[in-house]
Amino acid sequence: MLQTGPALAEEVLERSDRTPFWRHILRNPGAAAAVVVIALVVVAAALAPWLAPYGPNQQNLFAAMAAPSHVHLLGTDEYGRDELSRLLFGARTALAAAVAVVVVSLVLGALWGLVAAFYGGWIDLALMRVVDVFMAFPFLLLALMIVAALGPGTVQAIIAVAISYTPVYARLVRGVTLGVKELDFVTAARSLGARDTWMVRRHLVPNILGPIIVQATLNMGTAIIDISGLSFLGMGVQPPQADWGAMLADGQTYILQADWLVLAPGLSIVLVVLAFNLFGDGLRDAIDPRRAPR
Amino acid sequence: MLVLVARRLILAVPVMFGVLVFVFLGLHLLPGNVAQAIGGAHATAAQIAQITRQLGLNRPLYVQFWDYFSQVVRGQLGTSLRTHDPVTADIAQAFPYTVQLTVSAFLLASVVGVAAGVVAAVYRNTWLDSGLMAVVLVGVSMPVFWTGILLILVFAVDLPWFPLSGVLTPGLSVGGPTGMPVLDGLLTANWHGMGDAFMHLVLPAVTLATYTVAFIARMTRAAMVEVLQQDFLRTARAKGLPGRAVVLRHALRNAALPIVTIMGIQFGALLSGAVLTETIFAIPGLGRLTIVSILFRDYPVVQGIVLLAALVFVVVNLATDVLYGVLDPRIRYQ
Numbered sequence: 001m002l003q004t005g006p007a008l009a010e011e012v013l014e015r016s017d018r019t020p021f022w023r024h025i026l027r028n029p030g031a032a033a034a035v036v037v038i039a040l041v042v043v044a045a046a047l048a049p050w051l052a053p054y055g056p057n058q059q060n061l062f063a064a065m066a067a068p069s070h071v072h073l074l075g076t077d078e079y080g081r082d083e084l085s086r087l088l089f090g091a092r093t094a095l096a097a098a099v100a101v102v103v104v105s106l107v108l109g110a111l112w113g114l115v116a117a118f119y120g121g122w123i124d125l126a127l128m129r130v131v132d133v134f135m136a137f138p139f140l141l142l143a144l145m146i147v148a149a150l151g152p153g154t155v156q157a158i159i160a161v162a163i164s165y166t167p168v169y170a171r172l173v174r175g176v177t178l179g180v181k182e183l184d185f186v187t188a189a190r191s192l193g194a195r196d197t198w199m200v201r202r203h204l205v206p207n208i209l210g211p212i213i214v215q216a217t218l219n220m221g222t223a224i225i226d227i228s229g230l231s232f233l234g235m236g237v238q239p240p241q242a243d244w245g246a247m248l249a250d251g252q253t254y255i256l257q258a259d260w261l262v263l264a265p266g267l268s269i270v271l272v273v274l275a276f277n278l279f280g281d282g283l284r285d286a287i288d289p290r291r292a293p294r
Numbered sequence: 295m296l297v298l299v300a301r302r303l304i305l306a307v308p309v310m311f312g313v314l315v316f317v318f319l320g321l322h323l324l325p326g327n328v329a330q331a332i333g334g335a336h337a338t339a340a341q342i343a344q345i346t347r348q349l350g351l352n353r354p355l356y357v358q359f360w361d362y363f364s365q366v367v368r369g370q371l372g373t374s375l376r377t378h379d380p381v382t383a384d385i386a387q388a389f390p391y392t393v394q395l396t397v398s399a400f401l402l403a404s405v406v407g408v409a410a411g412v413v414a415a416v417y418r419n420t421w422l423d424s425g426l427m428a429v430v431l432v433g434v435s436m437p438v439f440w441t442g443i444l445l446i447l448v449f450a451v452d453l454p455w456f457p458l459s460g461v462l463t464p465g466l467s468v469g470g471p472t473g474m475p476v477l478d479g480l481l482t483a484n485w486h487g488m489g490d491a492f493m494h495l496v497l498p499a500v501t502l503a504t505y506t507v508a509f510i511a512r513m514t515r516a517a518m519v520e521v522l523q524q525d526f527l528r529t530a531r532a533k534g535l536p537g538r539a540v541v542l543r544h545a546l547r548n549a550a551l552p553i554v555t556i557m558g559i560q561f562g563a564l565l566s567g568a569v570l571t572e573t574i575f576a577i578p579g580l581g582r583l584t585i586v587s588i589l590f591r592d593y594p595v596v597q598g599i600v601l602l603a604a605l606v607f608v609v610v611n612l613a614t615d616v617l618y619g620v621l622d623p624r625i626r627y628q
Contacts, residue, residue: 132312133309135608140567140570141600144596145597147588148596167357225488233570234585235585254441262443273435273436277434277435
């Protein structure tokens with residue numbers, strides 16, 4: 001949970017540490033390793049059509065359920081599709097969907113929080129009560145209800161997860177905005193006639209960027225889990241598109257005969273999510289050294 | 295204390311009303327004609343018109359909402375489009391399984407999570423702390439569905455210690471007042487049934503608890519590290535209190551507020567995780583009912599479950615707030 005409000009704003013403003021940001025992260029072995037893993041996965045996803053030994057949907061029923069071998073490094077599934085190729089293409093789905101979720105929820109949430117904090121009064125009250133209502137739903141059930149109304153599919157799953165993440169950003173942005181608004185020099189500047197746009201550009205954006213980047217990085221991990229969770233339930237990415245969650249669900253059917261079908265996609269999800277969590281933690285410590293592990 | 299409870303209760307009312315509005319609108323305002331969705335792609339115009347009339351979808355929105363509202367307030371959630379039973383009956387049948395799973399996972403997660411967090415904080419910056427926190431980091435990165443499959447693979451397939459799925463061995467039944475097999479077995483002194491139900495519960499409960507254990511452990515460690523550095527604990531140690539009393543009676547009590555907050559929030563996550571866990575282990579609880587209802591476009595049931603889940607969540611949050619008052623007298627007298 002991130003610290004928000006005046007305390008955070010003060011703390012970030014008071015920071016006198018001028019060590020380059022990236023050096024902070026690279027000094028942290030966990031975060032540095034995470035950067036490497038994320039970079040590798042991004043490259044693998046981008047180059048999937050060239051790296052994958054077979055097409056992601058290329059079937060070979062004669063080689064169905066083949067164990068890992070030099071022909072199929074990670075084996076094949078029930079249709080004889082190459083598991084490694086599907087894994088590489090699945091990385092594209094996972095990363096693209098997670099980025100979409102984070103961007104959509106961030107933009108919606110940031111606008112929501114900004115409007116609430118800026119206008120205050122009953123607008124703030126009303127907007128924040130809506131956030132409370134959204135927060136009252138267990139996340140997956142909210143997402144499932146949205147999917148129930150929109151029908152299953154990748155875009156629907158992205159919308160559902162993004163909507164359920166939006167309140168987090170709304171609260172975060174509102175908290176920091178209120179904090180910045182109350183800082184003495186901002187009050188002074190406003191009383192001298194400074195405009196709102198000046199405050200947003202000069203003070204709000206720099207202060208809010210740190211916590212938002214941390215939250216967005218951590219949400220990349222949770223978004224990958226949640227989108228694959230919906231696909232696992234058959235509510236997200238639809239067959240035959242390669243997706244880690246859907247691959248796991250398929251693999252579970254054949255768990256007694258072919259455990260490689262669940263091991264490869266499961267380990268991929270854990271590895272990528274772990275990397276985003278480590279990177280997010282590293283970023284948070286770099287932005288706010290006082291929160292670094294003691 | 296009563297004032298605190300009353301105030302929180304009053305605050306919960308608008309939230310629940312908002313939840314009700316949202317659940318209602320979710321069905322009526324989102325794109326896609328509900329009658330068309332229920333009728334299916336091949337429904338004729340006459341069939342769709344009939345469904346529309348049957349569900350009262352041709353009436354003004356506020357009339358429909360008032361109907362829905364007064365129905366829900368009386369504890370009725372409509373009729374399932376799939377089973378044609380009252381939604382409350384379908385939910386009542388599935389709910390005990392979810393309660394059994396969620397509560398056992400919550401208890402497991404709380405005990406193990408807090409214990410691991412306290413140990414890591416007391417032994418901070420030692421190999422024990424680093425080891426525990428590394429395990430915890432992997433734990434928060436494990437999706438529920440992957441943990442479940444992994445546990446099945448190891449403890450049901452490779453080492454056949456636990457059953458693969460279900461809540462009881464087929465053919466066995468444990469009748470009882472609660473509908474929760476383990477508790478019913480205990481209450482009716484049906485030890486064989488209870489043992490069987492317990493063995494079926496272990497893997498799902500551990501699956502569901504894993505993420506929460508890790509999350510609670512992380513937060514407990516952070517809260518305890520903060521408290522352990524404070525002056526009053528130095529005083530407590532200086533006056534000769536034994537280490538255990540210092541940690542458990544003084545430090546943990548002061549670190550309790552953030553830990554309780556996290557536990558309250560995590561309960562919602564457990565309800566979400568239950569959907570996945572029940573799917574993996576074929577448990578006939580609310581999660582499975584949700585998925586089946588979505589696949590059959592059985593909207594009244596989906597609405598009912600979402601409403602119930604939100605209510606449980608709001609009640610848990612209320613309980614968390616009240617617990618604050620118990621733990622911290624300053625909040626009680628504010």
